[in-house]
Amino acid sequence: MQPWRFLRITAGDSRETLWRIVEAERLATAEAMPSRTAEFLKLKVEGIRDAAEVLVAALMPDREPHVFGRRTLPEMDLASVACAIQNMWLLARAEGIGLGWVSFFDPEAVAKHLAMPAGARPVAILCLGPVAEFPPAPLLETQGWGKRLPREEVLFEEVWPEGAGGTPTAY
Amino acid sequence: MQPWRFLRITAGDSRETLWRIVEAERLATAEAMPSRTAEFLKLKVEGIRDAAEVLVAALMPDREPHVFGRRTLPEMDLASVACAIQNMWLLARAEGIGLGWVSFFDPEAVAKHLAMPAGARPVAILCLGPVAEFPPAPLLETQGWGKRLPREEVLFEEVWPEGAGGTPTAY
Numbered sequence: 001m002q003p004w005r006f007l008r009i010t011a012g013d014s015r016e017t018l019w020r021i022v023e024a025e026r027l028a029t030a031e032a033m034p035s036r037t038a039e040f041l042k043l044k045v046e047g048i049r050d051a052a053e054v055l056v057a058a059l060m061p062d063r064e065p066h067v068f069g070r071r072t073l074p075e076m077d078l079a080s081v082a083c084a085i086q087n088m089w090l091l092a093r094a095e096g097i098g099l100g101w102v103s104f105f106d107p108e109a110v111a112k113h114l115a116m117p118a119g120a121r122p123v124a125i126l127c128l129g130p131v132a133e134f135p136p137a138p139l140l141e142t143q144g145w146g147k148r149l150p151r152e153e154v155l156f157e158e159v160w161p162e163g164a165g166g167t168p169t170a171y
Numbered sequence: 172m173q174p175w176r177f178l179r180i181t182a183g184d185s186r187e188t189l190w191r192i193v194e195a196e197r198l199a200t201a202e203a204m205p206s207r208t209a210e211f212l213k214l215k216v217e218g219i220r221d222a223a224e225v226l227v228a229a230l231m232p233d234r235e236p237h238v239f240g241r242r243t244l245p246e247m248d249l250a251s252v253a254c255a256i257q258n259m260w261l262l263a264r265a266e267g268i269g270l271g272w273v274s275f276f277d278p279e280a281v282a283k284h285l286a287m288p289a290g291a292r293p294v295a296i297l298c299l300g301p302v303a304e305f306p307p308a309p310l311l312e313t314q315g316w317g318k319r320l321p322r323e324e325v326l327f328e329e330v331w332p333e334g335a336g337g338t339p340t341a342y
Contacts, residue, residue, distance in 0.1 A: 002320050007327045073274045078246055082253035103244045115330040149173050156178045159286040
């Protein structure tokens with residue numbers, strides 16, 4: 001489908017604006033989690049000012065007519081770009097390069113900053129480049145925000161078992 | 172995040188029902204493309220009755236509280252499962268196994284058929300297994316439905332260029 005575009009951000013002042021948009025949402029997120037605000041603020045959630053490359057991925061406006069298969073599931077364009085980003089992520093990792101997918105931002109603020117046309121929707125700020133180390137497990141796991149679910153909780157046989165609605169973690 | 176669940180469908184009658192749901196949408200899609208109906212109907216869009224494994228991927232209900240980073244971009248749960256499916260896809264391909272992501276279906280019909288709780292949303296029917304051959308290029312490309320865009324059309328520098336809204340293909 002390719003119903004998406006990537007924008008490469010190299011100018012320092014543009015990165016600074018992106019960083020400010022992310023920082024505003026990071027603080028708003030922290031405020032929305034009163035029980036774990038301080039812990040949350042210690043997490044690294046972006047590397048916009050430091051990364052070798054910063055890319056913004058956005059869904060296109062007027063994308064519906066592009067390819068079929070979206071009549072009943074219009075969100076398949078997001079699935080498509082997520083697959084593209086995952087390919088990039090795995091390739092980067094195979095080359096010893098880090099990638100972070102930043103999703104803490106007001107999409108309208110990012111769209112306006114990057115002159116996107118009406119209807120385009122930014123869905124990722126990607127921070128890509130050499131990193132000091134790769135942690136042995138996801139940060140959210142080592143820092144107690146969640147853990148990998150056992151297979152029997154995520155893979156069902158034939159139908160959805162009664163009562164398996166999931167148990168959201170409370171903050 | 173893992174805000175998703177996979178359902179493994181092995182029972183013949185259940186697969187038959189899934190196939191009927193997909194077939195209904197395939198015909199509805201064909202009708203919605205009057206200029207290329209016949210061509211469309213020749214495309215292989217599913218392998219539900221033949222595949223070694225059929226998996227349905229669904230987003231969970233009550234998923235918002237799971238992990239942060241979804242305040243302004245609630246659709247990140249779909250991005251998450253799309254990354255998981257892409258990993259599965261690449262692994263299958265590396266093992267010489269085919270995977271098809273079927274998105275021609277009414278999500279409510281699939282949810283009901285598989286006893287999903289209210290709020291869960293199926294986003295993929297995955298057909299996985301040995302295949303006779305891997306085509307040298309995507310079918311949509313070889314059969315004239317679209318083609319890979321050149322890099323300069325999908326990667327912009329700094330801002331979205333004026334007028335680069337995309338040129339949807341008309342059917």
